[in-house]
Amino acid sequence: MQTVLYARVSTADQTLEHQRTQAERAGYAFDVVVADHGVSGVSTKLRDRAEGRRLFDMLRRGDVLVVRWVDRLGRNYTDVTETLREFMNRGVVVRTIINGMEFDGATTDPMKCAIRDSMIAFLAAMAQAHAEATKDAQRAGIDHAKGRQTAYRGRKPSFTQAQYDLVQEMLAAGRGVSDIGKSTGLSRQTIYRLRDNPAGAERALESWR
Known part of the structure; x- marks a missing residue:
């Protein structure tokens, strides 16, 4: 059994070391650190990342995968939910540094499974929603810089x-x-x-x- 940290950064102002430091402060010790640098979690699935592929090759039953949050695995709802399910089906325990969450496929109680699956769906949706909101904000900033920004007017009044x-x-x-x-x-x-x-x-x- 091994404990693996997976880290991902997509921009120059993010650092892989920061994610490792956060994990160590949370009490984790790692056998392996796997990291992707400069890779988008929106457009690139975990399987399609150079180091992300390593996770699928190396993780086995009893292993623990640690990530800062589920958005490090991806920011696409389908990709994140399918990835977590595959790891859990393999017997891998996935833990997040933020909020200290744990996803374990060994759970057999139907109510616990329902709560776990609902939480996975919620967090995956949050990851994608946050990415889309960030993208919209960036687009608005670019438009504004180009002098093409149209002010948001809100809903059209129902009165004259x-x-x-x-x-x-x-x-x-x-x-x-x-x-x-x-x-x-x-x-x-x-x-x-x-x-x-x-x-x-x-x-x-x-x-x-």
């Missing part, structure tokens, strides 16, 4: 400027919400929103002009 003005006038006159709704054709919910956050409503109108 004329309706907004009329609502504010009727509220100032002490008219009731039902009366205002009949006069403007707006829902009670919209009227309450215009009453409680007039500045926000103004900004929404301005962004859509």
Whole structure:
């Protein structure tokens, strides 16, 4: 049996040593350290990475695989869930440094299996969602730098400027919400929103002009 640390970094500002240091501080000692440098977890499956392939070749029943978090294995939902299932089916225990989670295929209790599988699905989905959000933010930054950024306007208002003005006038006159709704054709919910956050409503109108 052996304990293996798998580390992956995809950018120049990340370091493999940092992941190893984190693991050692968490109390782990390793027989082998396997690391991929400059490899994306979104576009490149674990099997397709030079060092990632080593894991599939070397891991056996009773081995322990340690990763900083599941996103080191990948940032694609299907890839991560399939990878974890294969390792567990082999009898490999997968542990994460962050949150100290453990995924063990030896579990036979149906409820524990359901909780484990649900957690795997959740963490894999989180890894992909985080990667997509980061990609969107990077794209927005690039667009902004190129002068092509279009400001996010939010949802289009369900009211016009004329309706907004009329609502504010009727509220100032002490008219009731039902009366205002009949006069403007707006829902009670919209009227309450215009009453409680007039500045926000103004900004929404301005962004859509």
